[in-house]
Amino acid sequence: VISSNLPALQVVLPLVAAPLCIILHNRILAWLLTVFVCLVSFGISCALLNQVLAENTITYAMGGWVAPWGIEYYIDKLTAYMLLIISSVAVLVSFGARESIENEIASDRIYLFYTTFLLNLTGLLGVIITGDAFNLFVFIEIASLSSYAIICLGKDKRCLYAAFRYLIFGTVGASFILISVGLLYVVTGTLNIADLSQQLANAENTATIKTAFVFFIIGIGIKAAIFPMHLWLPDAYTYSPSIVSTFLAGTTTKVFLYVLIRFIYSLYGYEFSFFNESFNYLLMITACGAMLYGSYQAIKQDSLKRLLAYSSIAQIGYMVLGIALITELGLAASLIHIFNHAFIKVGLFLAVTTIIYSYNTDSIERLAGMAKTSPLTFVLFLISGLSIIGVPLTSGFISKWYLIKASLEAGYWMLVPVIVFSSVLAIIYIGRVIEAAYFKPEKDSAISFDDSKKTPYLLFLSLFIFSFINIYFGIETSLNVDMAFQIAHELISK
């Protein structure tokens, strides 16, 4: 019974556990429950991946109502790949979260952190797994609403303003997505994504279908923070509690990019999406804009979290670029980068979380000379930093290598200088942190290491695992690269 209901359990389990955290009302028990549920979710996504590799696709009729009438959960390789990324990030982040959370969130609100964390996980997993366009919208809103709530849990009052801005942006995006789903329903009379794609292939190419497409792209663009629709992201990542920024940076934008890929390649079909309006050039320009703007802004920041937020905007540019190339290699490069960047950025943010835990600041200037007092943290920061630059033997190199190869293969050689230049800018912004920490003398007014706090062992362990993953997938790439190529092949040849 369990193995046939895995797709439902993947989403229902964190959903049921979330209110349990409120009932438990105890921060240790809530933390244990969260880690346990994340572990089980991770186990389920591994099992689903195994099943998909054997059977190719799994469909699950929710409540026994068969598609296209009922809500269908649809799992192919792409779904399983994304589920694996999100659930593994969730396990490792929740595992390391406790020490930092007790430091950064008022103690009577800690159990609420775990509740919203699990709700957010429910939403993200649901967005990935669902095969129903309207259900997709509902899960997007579950994920978004819980992320607005989780951002305002911090002690810093600026997080409230950041969350409110995010709420306004996010609601505009969600409304656009809803309008798009509504228009598609009017044209085709169905909401099932597989059914929709068949109906759209036969339907006349009317203005309604095009309007729905544009609404959807704008809506998902806001949610995924694709340049120039990224304005909510820097504030939301900077002012929220560090563990929250860590989790959001590793998961939210990736999931919405997944939805973009699903819509462009599975639902509309890339011939419609790209060839009718030369839409891919538009995406390419925004991607290049994101890479240059994000990296340039990152250089100017003094706050480490803000620096990483702008770097995220640049990295989203890389992923969008891969999608816009419309080749198997390009799509594969994009998928590989989604996988690698999830772990790189979470690694970097966890290092910053550790720094904030020890020094109560993330200002680069004030951290001058601090590599002496906490050498391990900065070494682990450096490893993930090298990975985001794209140094060989790290996972970042693999994704950039395939992206450059894909741009050349598709004939857009002028993209290569942009990719390389953005990486050079990445050397500068990571280099600034390293320079300050290792080579600058300690300031007189420098903050001293807070000895009263215990070493955050779990946080260190989780940070260490992410650094290990960054190097592991720079050397042994059979898992993610092969998988990404298979997925890209299936999506393009469809």
Place this chain on the structure above:
Amino acid sequence: MGKVIDGTAPILTESSTLYSSPLPHVLILTAIVVGISTTALGLAIIIRIHTAFGTIEDDKIQQEIE
């Protein structure tokens, strides 16, 4: 959108077989629920902004943040 001409309300009875589509109502209801939750959360955040900053004027909050 869901109305079928001469169709009855979508209730299973033996007297009629032609009925309007209930789906648009379900979708709109769900969208309303989502909208209400968003508004509620937004207002809750505004209350907390007022407690934290002592004002809900956008200009003053931005000044204070910078």
